[in-house]
Amino acid sequence: MKLNYAKTIKVGLAFAVIMVFWSAYDFVVPLLLENAYGLSNSLRGLIMGLDNLLSLFLLPLFGKISDKTKTKWGRRTPYIFLGTIVSVILMVFVPVTANSSLKQGMDLREKITNTEVAGYLYTDHNNIVYTNEDLYTMLYNEGATNSDFCDRTYLANNGINSLEEYLQVALNPTEVNEDGDTVQTADYKKFVNTGINNYASTQVFEKVTKNNMGSLVAYMVILLLVLIAMATFRSPAVALMPDVTPKPLRSQANAMINLVGGLGAAIAFVIYTVTFMINPTGYIAIFIAVAASMLILMGLFLMFVKEPKLVKECEALCAEYGISNDDIEEKTVDASGETVVFTDEETKKKKKAMFISFVLILASIFMWFMGYNAVSSNLSIFTTKTLNLSPGISGIVSGISMGISAIAFIPVGMLAVKIGRRKSIMLGFALAVLSFFLIFFFASNAGPASMYLFIIFYLIAGFGLIIANVNTFPMVVELSSAGDVGKYTGFYYTATMSAQAITPFIAGLIMDKWGAKNLFIYSAACVLVSIVLMFLVKHGDSKAPPPKKKIELLAADD
Incomplete structure (x- = not known):
């Protein structure tokens, strides 16, 4: 059994739509809040966290709703189409609401x-x-x-x-x-x-x-509406991959999905980097270009992906190899990495153990997103205010990280096949922890040396977290059935979004009280907890694809 890479890439276009928005959002919105409103780290983090709080409730909801949806276009496609359309209409108004405050703020900065x-x-x-x-x-x-x-x-x-x-x-x-x-x-x-x-x-x-709070309120209202629209199709878009991919191939498929998502992130990077190089306050142009890119990618998705057909092909492939996406996990992996086979009499005990592992996986995901998002949501602020880089150069740093990510996704997917998802994730976490400590000690002040060291260490951390990102979602849906993939996708996003709702505010408080560089100690501590939790997980690891069909083996003998 081999992964159909072409099909997976086409399915990944839906994720690329999402990543264009979120990559621009994570980099540009903190700068807009900083330059237009001069918010403290903690206030800015609180606003970013409130945005994610909406997603905490909406992502599981729409994941579950899409599980039960039946249309001629499939379960997930209608949400992807409608959610994208509403999002691109609304997002253009995000920078418009802040434009007056931005102009006043930039004039005051110049004066000071x-x-x-x-x-x-x-x-x-x-x-x-x-x-x-x-x-x-x-x-x-x-x-x-x-x-x-x-x-x-x-x-x-x-x-x-x-x-x-x-x-x-x-x-x-x-x-x-x-x-x-x-x-x-x-x-x-x-x-x-x-x-x-x-x-x-x-x-x-x-x-x-303080003299124009109406601008900030209008900005927040529009941004929340955009995030609601984005939340309606994020879980359905991500759940589509497990719908059309047999369980043994999902780590490799998720690597490809993330690679295509990286294409979306790269598009966003080019948009905001080039725009900031030309005009440091060109936020309206950035959001218009991001909206147009999302529409183009969605059009390609609708052109190439016929969801009902792909689902039937997956069902036929599973039947051909004697597997089912409805089966509960037949094997588990203990703490030493050895495979344990359960008898029928142990099914009840096994289900309880699987639930415990499921909770531990979600807790580990929650903690690594607490660490990761604390850095990613403050990256543009740290690089511009602490390392003293221009927004354009800061964007290039972000782009280099995306480039390394794109290169890494394929070998990372293969790594899980070789050593398993769980071990791969813990290796990735360890690299991130080491890198965050190195940034704290050697790359947290202005100057060329700090800039180059920061880039190196940040890339290493990013590579480690790519390993985790590729493998954590497949571990969650490994414990699902074909009928509730959307619900389990929602659980995954409950863990990630709840972390992203909390951590920007906590990270902001730490930066305000002890200085920006302590952000990386906080992030390292969060990821360390993730390692401990993942070490305790016993279910959800990858299983080898089934052997070739008998007819293929006979053909090989010829």
């Missing part, structure tokens, strides 16, 4: 950060008037308790041990380069720029957002 103008004076929300020297002195003093304004430890490690030495850098922010252009000095970028930009964000919130 342009400290070289003659007679510089800035009046904050408490009517305190600062000269440029007063402003930098305040930032340095605040750095004693808030490293986001001035990282005093980082300064000391680089030989800046006093206010006077700091002011020497801060009050001389520019120089003339070889081409005669005025540019920021390297020391200002490393030691001052991040702090003054963080301060500017607090002022945007105090002086712009």
Whole structure:
């Protein structure tokens, strides 16, 4: 039995539709919230979490509803079509609602950060008037308790041990380069720029957002409507793969589905990277391009995927090999990786053990998404505010990660065939934990060295989490039957979305209180818990595809 790669790629187009949106959403929306509204890390995380809270309830619901749907187009296709149409209509209004605040916020940032103008004076929300020297002195003093304004430890490690030495850098922010252009000095970028930009964000919130709360409310309402529309078809789209794929081939199929999803993510990457390079505030253009891409991918899906036909082909293939997607799991894998065969008398005991494993799998998924989403939802903020990269360069970092992901999906799918899903997942988790610790210690300050180290470590973490991502969903649906794949898909997304509803706020609190780099300690701790939970799992691992049919074996002898 071999996977039909062409068919799986076509089925994956539905997931590509989803990934175009979510890749743009994860990278662009935090920047929009930051630049338009100046929200703190915790407030921004709370808003991102509230968005996911809706999905927590809607994804299982629509997964279960689609299980019971019967139309001439199949169970899943109607939801994919209608959900995409409604989503693309609504999403264009997301940046429109924030546009006025964005313009005001960017103007205020320019006023605060342009400290070289003659007679510089800035009046904050408490009517305190600062000269440029007063402003930098305040930032340095605040750095004693808030490293986001001035990282005093980082300064000391680089030989800046006093206010006077700091002011020497801060009050001389520019120089003339070889081409005669005025540019920021390297020391200002490393030691001052991040702090003054963080301060500017607090002022945007105090002086712009608080005086125009209607813009933020309108933004949230539209965004929630978009997320409701997206939630109506995410579970049906993902459940389609198990519908048309025999159980033994699902890890490989899920790798291909994720590869096609990576194509969607790559499209989003090109859109927001090119747009930010041309116009750092081109959010409306980004959302229009994302909406158009989703429509094109959905059109290709409808053209190439005839769901009822594919379901019948899968049923025929399962019958040919003597397997059924309705069967409960016939084998289990113990903690040492050995296969154990249960007798009929042990069926009741086995079902209980399978349920325990099911809960442990979901708990492990929940914890690794707590760690993963804490980083992914703050990636654009960390790279632009802490590493001091431009949004365009930050987008390239994200794109490199996507490229590595695309390369990795195929071998990762084969890895599960060789060593099993469970061991593959724990290996991936271990790589992520190691990488997060390395980022914390060696790649969490501004400067070229930190940037390159961050890229390397982040790619390693991403590769590890790809291994987990490819194999966790098949472990969940391995314990389902053909009649409730959508429901189990909903359970999977309950775990992932509940984590994504909670973790942005927790991560934001940690970043606000202890500094941005501690985000990676939090993420590493979450993934460590995932390893422990996955170690206890005994069911849901991959089983070898059945042997060739007798007629094939006879043909081979000829």
